[in-house]
Amino acid sequence: MPHHGYWQQVARPTAAARQLERDYMADDWTEAENGAIVDDYLAMLALECAGTSYSKTEHRNALIESMGGTRSRGSIERKHQNISAVMLQLGLPYIKGYKPLPTGSW
Numbered sequence: 001m002p003h004h005g006y007w008q009q010v011a012r013p014t015a016a017a018r019q020l021e022r023d024y025m026a027d028d029w030t031e032a033e034n035g036a037i038v039d040d041y042l043a044m045l046a047l048e049c050a051g052t053s054y055s056k057t058e059h060r061n062a063l064i065e066s067m068g069g070t071r072s073r074g075s076i077e078r079k080h081q082n083i084s085a086v087m088l089q090l091g092l093p094y095i096k097g098y099k100p101l102p103t104g105s106w
Helices: 006-010 015-025 031-049 056-066 073-089
Strands: none
Touching: 031 056, 031 073, 056 073
């Protein structure tokens, strides 16, 4: 018979499974998270409109860190695309590197 704790060792989730769990369990964005990502998006948009270079990767990594690592790279990217979709619907400029997601996919 397996010893105590055997199944916890056998069934230990992989890093990929833990990431998927974070992605799916952290669906609802808090008001603070939404505020932070919109502020960051608008800061990048201002830089882009001014013709100033910036790094989306650095911005994304800073957001992930400021959120305590609760959001994945993909989650941040999709949220930026959602913001672009709203900007497009409002007739406002959006970050060219964040293609707006189609309505209904967010």
